[in-house]
Amino acid sequence: MPSPAATSRHAALALVLASLAVPSIARAGSPEDSQWATEIEGPKDGLAISNGELVDECAWPTTVAVTAGGGLLCSGTLIHPELVVFAAHCLQGEKTIRFAEYAYSGGQEVPVSFCMVYPDYSAATDQPIDWAFCRLAEPVTDIPITPPLHGPCETTALYLGAEVVAVGFGYTLTDDPGPKTWGFSEILGVNIDQNVAALGGAGNASICPGDSGGPMFVQLPDGTWRTAGIASTVSGSCGGAGTYSLLNGAIPWLEENSGLDLTPCTNANGDWEPTPNCTGFNAAPANEGSGTWANWCSGTPAGGDDSLCGVAWTDFDDNLPPSVAITSPAWGDIFPEGSSIDILVDAIKDPDGPAIKEVRLEIDDAEISTDGVDPWGFEGETFPTAGVYTLVAVAEDWGGNVVESAPVAIGIGDVTVPEEPEDTGDESSESDSGSGSEGSESDSAGSTEGDGGSGSDSGSGSDSGSGDEVGGESDGTGDDPGLDEDAGCGCSSERGPGDLGWAALLGLGLVVLRRRRD
Numbered sequence: 234m235p236s237p238a239a240t241s242r243h244a245a246l247a248l249v250l251a252s253l254a255v256p257s258i259a260r261a262g263s264p265e266d267s268q269w270a271t272e273i274e275g276p277k278d279g280l281a282i283s284n285g286e287l288v289d290e291c292a293w294p295t296t297v298a299v300t301a302g303g304g305l306l307c308s309g310t311l312i313h314p315e316l317v318v319f320a321a322h323c324l325q326g327e328k329t330i331r332f333a334e335y336a337y338s339g340g341q342e343v344p345v346s347f348c349m350v351y352p353d354y355s356a357a358t359d360q361p362i363d364w365a366f367c368r369l370a371e372p373v374t375d376i377p378i379t380p381p382l383h384g385p386c387e388t389t390a391l392y393l394g395a396e397v398v399a400v401g402f403g404y405t406l407t408d409d410p411g412p413k414t415w416g417f418s419e420i421l422g423v424n425i426d427q428n429v430a431a432l433g434g435a436g437n438a439s440i441c442p443g444d445s446g447g448p449m450f451v452q453l454p455d456g457t458w459r460t461a462g463i464a465s466t467v468s469g470s471c472g473g474a475g476t477y478s479l480l481n482g483a484i485p486w487l488e489e490n491s492g493l494d495l496t497p498c499t500n501a502n503g504d505w506e507p508t509p510n511c512t513g514f515n516a517a518p519a520n521e522g523s524g525t526w527a528n529w530c531s532g533t534p535a536g537g538d539d540s541l542c543g544v545a546w547t548d549f550d551d552n553l554p555p556s557v558a559i560t561s562p563a564w565g566d567i568f569p570e571g572s573s574i575d576i577l578v579d580a581i582k583d584p585d586g587p588a589i590k591e592v593r594l595e596i597d598d599a600e601i602s603t604d605g606v607d608p609w610g611f612e613g614e615t616f617p618t619a620g621v622y623t624l625v626a627v628a629e630d631w632g633g634n635v636v637e638s639a640p641v642a643i644g645i646g647d648v649t650v651p652e653e654p655e656d657t658g659d660e661s662s663e664s665d666s667g668s669g670s671e672g673s674e675s676d677s678a679g680s681t682e683g684d685g686g687s688g689s690d691s692g693s694g695s696d697s698g699s700g701d702e703v704g705g706e707s708d709g710t711g712d713d714p715g716l717d718e719d720a721g722c723g724c725s726s727e728r729g730p731g732d733l734g735w736a737a738l739l740g741l742g743l744v745v746l747r748r749r750r751d
Contacts, residue, residue, distance in 0.1 A: 288334055288400070288413045291522030291530035295379040295460075295515060296400040296413060296448055298336035299367070301326035306336055306411075308401040308447030310460045312381050313495050314372035318480065318487070319446025320463055321354035321365045328367050332376075333526060336402040336411045336443075340526040344370040349490050351483075361428040363465040363478040365446070368491050375529030377515040381480040382451060382459035383496045384503025386542035388425050388481055390451045391461060395420045397432055398450040398519065399475070401464065403443025415520060421474055428482035430462055433474045440464045441471035449477045455538035457514040488606045498539065501607040505543035506588040508631050512537035546587060551632025553586030559626050559641045564653040567644035570619050578609040578638070580628040587632035595625040595637075619646025 295311040299319045305326065309319035317330055328348050333340020348367040353359070382388055400415040416438025423430040432449060433439030440447070449462040462477030480487075481503070488495055496503075497510035516536035517523065524531035539545045561577040568574060580592050592609040594602045602611050609626075616622060622645065626638040644650040 286414055286416055286520075288415050289520055289522045290334060291524055291526065291533065292517070292520045293398075293400045293413065293415055293450075294332065294376045294517075294522070294530045294533060296402075298329075298331040298333065298402045298413075299323060299446060300329045300331070300336060306402060306443045307445045308403065308443070308464065309367075310446075310448040310463075311373060311376070311378055312460050312480070313378060313491075313493050314374050315369050316366055316487070316491055316493055316495065317369065318364065318366045318460070318463060318483075320363045320465055320478070321350045321359075322357070322363060322465075323446050324348060324350040324365045330367060330369065332373070334413050336413075341529065343373060346370040351486060357466055360465040360476045360478055361482065363463060364483045364486065366487055366491060368493070373529075375531070376533055377513055377535035379448070379450065379458045379460045379515045380497070381484060381495055382461040383481055383484055384499040384505065384542070386503075386505060387453070387459060387499075388479075388503075390453060390459070391420060391423045391425065391430060391479075393420060393422065395451070397461065398452075399432065399438045399440060399444070399447065399464070400450065401440060401444030401447030403441040403445070403447070417519075425479065425481065428479045430477050430479055431474050432477065439473060440467050440475035444475075452519075453541065455536060455541055456516045457535075457537050458516070459514075485608075492606065494606050498537075498542070500588070506582065507539040507543070507546040508588050508590070509546060511539040511546060546631060549587045549632065550583075550585050551587050551630075551634065553583035554632075554634035554636050555580055555582045555586060555589050555628050555630050557581075557592065557626050557628035557636055557638045559624055559638050562624075562641065562643050564641050565643070565650045567646075567648065567650065570646040572616075572645065574614045574616075574643075576611040576614055576624060576626075578604075578611070578626045578628075580607075580609045580626070582630060586634070587630040590629050590631050593627040593629070595627060596622055598623075598625075600627075616645045619648055620644075621648055621650055 297309045297311060297317055299307040299309040299317070301323075305323065307319050307323035309317045309330070311317055311332075328345055329342060330345060331337075331340055331342050346368045349365065351362050351364040354362050354364070382390065397418055397420060398415060399418050400413065402411060402413050418432040418438040421431040421434050430449065444464050447464045448460045449464070450458050451461045452458050460480055462479045463483075464475060465478050466476045468474045468476070484496060484503075485501060487493075488501070494508075494510075498505065498507045500506040513535045514537045516534040518534075522530060523533045540548070557578065557580040559576065560579045562568075562574060576594060578592050578594075580589050582589050589607065589609075591603055591605045593600055593604075594611050594614075596614075596616075601614075604611060609628075622643055624641045624643065627635060628637075629635045642650050642653070
């Protein structure tokens with residue numbers, strides 16, 4: 234049972250959160266709106282995370298315990314081999330990530346590189362942005378991940394009455410936290426635009442303290458699972474209607490600040506652009522485990538249909554290269570010595586060509602940095618001395634096509650940048666793809682900026698202390714114009730966050746085709 238203090242805190246905010254979490258989001262979706270109105274297979278009698286059905290060994294292996302000093306317990310989910318997501322209000326102290334059936338022992342403990350909390354999160358009513366993550370110090374590659382539900386196609390799986398699964402390490406109606414439990418539930422309300430969903434009610438599974446940050450799982454028609462949301466708050470006491478922050482809206486911030494591509498089947502806007510990594514996802518039947526933690530749950534089924542929402546990545550025409558252009562800075566821009574410069578790149582796949590794998594930045598013919606996450610750009614580029622520098626962006630797609638942008642010359646310090654050469658309309662192209670296709674000319678679509686907000690260090694986050702946050706409970710225990718041949722470039726850069734917009738819950742081309750790399 235929850236402690237008397239916890240029960241009191243939950244009761245105090247029950248009416249407030251009931252009005253915020255459920256009625257305000259119960260607008261979108263019905264089975265008729267979804268192409269995937271299916272029922273999850275598995276036993277369902279008496280299941281509820283709030284009254285404790287223990288998971289089988291190695292079942293739901295991507296649900297992890299997130300603990301910190303002082304007994305803080307939350308739950309989280311492995312959505313990428315190097316990334317665990319959980320709730321912002323859990324970010325207190327250094328985190329321990331454990332893959333196991335019990336939060337405090339057994340299984341496998343994985344070291345953490347760093348953690349971040351979404352900077353605009355401040356209170357229990359911020360359910361739409363209750364996001365935090367830890368990037369792992371080493372990738373977990375032995376178990377299939379449960380990636381985020383992302384994009385307009387996949388999110389049709391969320392509709393009123395849709396069957397979902399809740400998993401966590403929190404309290405049950407009868408037991409203290411620590412063991413991993415799970416249960417079937419259904420969606421009571423969902424608003425994709427405002428990034429919230431609620432589940433539970435009428436004897437269905439719901440969440441309790443300690444389940445914060447844990448996943449809402451949905452199963453897609455190909456049998457694989459997706460992480461739809463992060464457990465945020467509960468209305469009333471343990472087992473009331475639970476509100477989840479959807480991962481769909483968190484992707485720009487998560488990718489910008491982790492530096493990882495978390496959506497191998499879609500681009501940053503959610504459009505279907507599968508890569509070779511759009512497979513290998515958890516496909517185990519509900520609450521069925523394989524292997525043991527000693528062998529990292531060996532044999533856990535994995536799958537994924539990369540044509541689920543469109544053309545499979547192997548069916549794109551790899552003779553159609555992408556386009557790429559530097560959109561900022563512009564040719565002739567001059568910056569004071571010591572400036573830190575953000576370089577924005579617009580890289581666009583051909584509609585019938587493969588997805589873009591990465592974008593690289595070259596300065597004075599030297600490769601400086603690589604960006605593997607859309608939107609493309611390089612933040613904080615520095616230049617060692619005054620002079621004229623030439624920037625080129627290079628885009629490579631999953632078909633092996635490599636193209637480079639028109640050069641952009643900029644000045645650092647008291648220098649004069651030569652005038653930009655006139656565009657004669659002549660383009661050079663070179664390819665060993667065997668297709669004989671020519672390089673293509675493309676107008677840039679304009680600046681593409683990151684959507685992510687800046688994060689904070691793991692030590693700066695704090696638990697809001699609100700009883701309605703379902704975590705944070707203690708268990709008590711050469712020829713470039715104007716360049717000097719010898720100038721070189723001791724430049725450096727890092728990926729840069731921008732601003733992720735969000736709605737409050739109440740407010741409800743010039744291209745040169747180069748030879749492929751081997």
